[in-house]
Amino acid sequence: MREMLGFTSILGFIVAFLVFMVMDPAFQLVYICIIFLVNLFIVSFYGLTLFDEKKMERSNKLPTLTIIVPSYNSEKTIEKCLRHVLAMKYPHVHEVVLVDDGSTDRTREIASQFPVRIMHRKQNKGKAASLNEAIKQAKGELVACVDSDTYPPENLLMDSVPYITPGMGAMTFYITVEKPRTIWQRMQQMEYFFSFGAFPYLGAKFNAVLVTPGPLTIFKRSALEKIGGFDENNITEDFEMGLKLHKSHYQIGYLPINVPTEVPPHFSGLMRQRIRWYRGTMFNLALYKELLFNDKYADVGTFSFPVTATYVPITIVSFFFVLARGVRFVYESGLQAAQFAMYGQMPSLAFDPLYIRADALMFLSFLLTYVFFLWISLSLIKEKIGWDKLPGLLMVIFVYPFVNAGFYVYSLYKEMRGSDLQW
Amino acid sequence: MVNLKYAIAAILMVNLFFITLSVIDYMDMQRLLRFTNDLASFSSETADLESAVTLLRAEQPSSEYCAIIDTAYQQKITKTNDLMERMLAYERANMFAEFFALKRQFLLSNIQLWQVSQMEKQYCATNHTDVLYIYSSDPACSECQVQGKILDFVRASCPNVRTFVMDIKESMATLDMIKMKYNVTSAPSIVAGGKTYSKVLPADEIKQLVSCQ
Numbered sequence: 001m002r003e004m005l006g007f008t009s010i011l012g013f014i015v016a017f018l019v020f021m022v023m024d025p026a027f028q029l030v031y032i033c034i035i036f037l038v039n040l041f042i043v044s045f046y047g048l049t050l051f052d053e054k055k056m057e058r059s060n061k062l063p064t065l066t067i068i069v070p071s072y073n074s075e076k077t078i079e080k081c082l083r084h085v086l087a088m089k090y091p092h093v094h095e096v097v098l099v100d101d102g103s104t105d106r107t108r109e110i111a112s113q114f115p116v117r118i119m120h121r122k123q124n125k126g127k128a129a130s131l132n133e134a135i136k137q138a139k140g141e142l143v144a145c146v147d148s149d150t151y152p153p154e155n156l157l158m159d160s161v162p163y164i165t166p167g168m169g170a171m172t173f174y175i176t177v178e179k180p181r182t183i184w185q186r187m188q189q190m191e192y193f194f195s196f197g198a199f200p201y202l203g204a205k206f207n208a209v210l211v212t213p214g215p216l217t218i219f220k221r222s223a224l225e226k227i228g229g230f231d232e233n234n235i236t237e238d239f240e241m242g243l244k245l246h247k248s249h250y251q252i253g254y255l256p257i258n259v260p261t262e263v264p265p266h267f268s269g270l271m272r273q274r275i276r277w278y279r280g281t282m283f284n285l286a287l288y289k290e291l292l293f294n295d296k297y298a299d300v301g302t303f304s305f306p307v308t309a310t311y312v313p314i315t316i317v318s319f320f321f322v323l324a325r326g327v328r329f330v331y332e333s334g335l336q337a338a339q340f341a342m343y344g345q346m347p348s349l350a351f352d353p354l355y356i357r358a359d360a361l362m363f364l365s366f367l368l369t370y371v372f373f374l375w376i377s378l379s380l381i382k383e384k385i386g387w388d389k390l391p392g393l394l395m396v397i398f399v400y401p402f403v404n405a406g407f408y409v410y411s412l413y414k415e416m417r418g419s420d421l422q423w
Numbered sequence: 424m425v426n427l428k429y430a431i432a433a434i435l436m437v438n439l440f441f442i443t444l445s446v447i448d449y450m451d452m453q454r455l456l457r458f459t460n461d462l463a464s465f466s467s468e469t470a471d472l473e474s475a476v477t478l479l480r481a482e483q484p485s486s487e488y489c490a491i492i493d494t495a496y497q498q499k500i501t502k503t504n505d506l507m508e509r510m511l512a513y514e515r516a517n518m519f520a521e522f523f524a525l526k527r528q529f530l531l532s533n534i535q536l537w538q539v540s541q542m543e544k545q546y547c548a549t550n551h552t553d554v555l556y557i558y559s560s561d562p563a564c565s566e567c568q569v570q571g572k573i574l575d576f577v578r579a580s581c582p583n584v585r586t587f588v589m590d591i592k593e594s595m596a597t598l599d600m601i602k603m604k605y606n607v608t609s610a611p612s613i614v615a616g617g618k619t620y621s622k623v624l625p626a627d628e629i630k631q632l633v634s635c636q
Contacts (some may be wrong), residue, residue, distance in 0.1 A: 029518065037440060044435035048428060206428075302429070336565040343625055345572040348508070354454045358447045358518040365443050 006417030020324030169250025186392030197377025236280025489547030
């Protein structure tokens, strides 16, 4: 049965590709217009909230807090992580718990040099299970879950805990990339600026942050206990957690506090990570489909969740659109170049600004909104815009959309096929 | 007032969409305007040469008169291929504005110019050769673009060559008759010296064909 579904999805991909191959330019334009309109609506909606002035309430209470660091084979980053975690200033840290999820490397040995409680699990059971076990034993009113490759800043707790209101289930932060070196990391740096910058910042104004990012989130223990902790069978437990909190009518807060984390340095690692994310997205979208256009959940039900849900098919279909256009372009220009070469002629390279086509203009206006949101994202954490960001920016504009859409397509295939989920 | 937000966002979306559309429309209009201008001067030159040849017919043909016409052709004829290329690119880029009427006018002027050039031969002892190039506006016709470039190259090196263009897909009485007369069925084709060549002709072959000087 699963084999059949996998086969059907491949068939669907081929049909989509062929349809876009032979599509009339007029229909292409219709497709582009639809995508353009959807984007304009989302951008308008987010743009409007720019002017919403929502005052953050600050309380003087500083409840007790437990910090949980789940780790698995993280000898390379654990030392720096724990140093940052222990340097965080907060008067009521109950304890710092390191859950060693059956590591086979020196993680435990390194961690034992720090004043943290080590919870050792012989068998590797995954991040969600580690967190759940630690949460069960946690005494603090708040629980901060910090990944073992994340380096929270010193003042994070003092700056964020006072803003956790009674209605909130979790507080999320601006996750950024720690010292990008490779081109893929530079690309992810720019991408993180968007996905953890302007969008959740604006989204929090109408309580529509959907994800509680894995690298660092502060939860209320009472909320976690009420909803039953993390789903141990879920591949993206952070997205599931966000949806579950919304389903129980908890709010998710957001503060633009810069929290650097390590990201995959190479393409293969990035691909593995993204396939996991996107399979999780698809799986959880289906799991929580009752949120879709359900006004019981306010803007989450009518905006954030539908937007996420619309983006998956749009990304997948657009992948084949771009692929088909690209193949045709390469084929036609290759044929022409061959013809020109055969007869020893040079194609005219004269450029006339009036040659710019309608779809290119739409792409250009889309690019402008992209830059606008990037600018908001960067200004949130006072990040400087320098030439060193240019390679990442070029990658995120010209390479990322296509590569990312490819990951979505592959994820859909794997999800349909029902391949084994891997962390 | 949750729904008001959505209404405002929708209004904003429609407005932004129309702003983009009006930029596209503006570009369309610019293309149309520019091409209309070029075409107007091209048509007036055609009419000029047409009346010059008519005048030549009425007068006693003399080599001085013929020289005037030859010079005029040499100066003006270089535009045809360039105009055609631009027209094709504009037509592809346009979203709203129709190029249909302008295209037909351009093609008709071209044919008139070709006929006048042939007529001139009856009265003047000129050594020019008329080359009618039949192209296809289909972007998939990569040979058409090569042939256009080759003709440009030939014309630049041979001053006695006059090139004219015709669209194979366009259906007009004059064009249809020419297509039938010269048995043109595919693009690119070249009609020169009363003969039809239905393939891409390299520069050397054309030069031989037109006895390049």
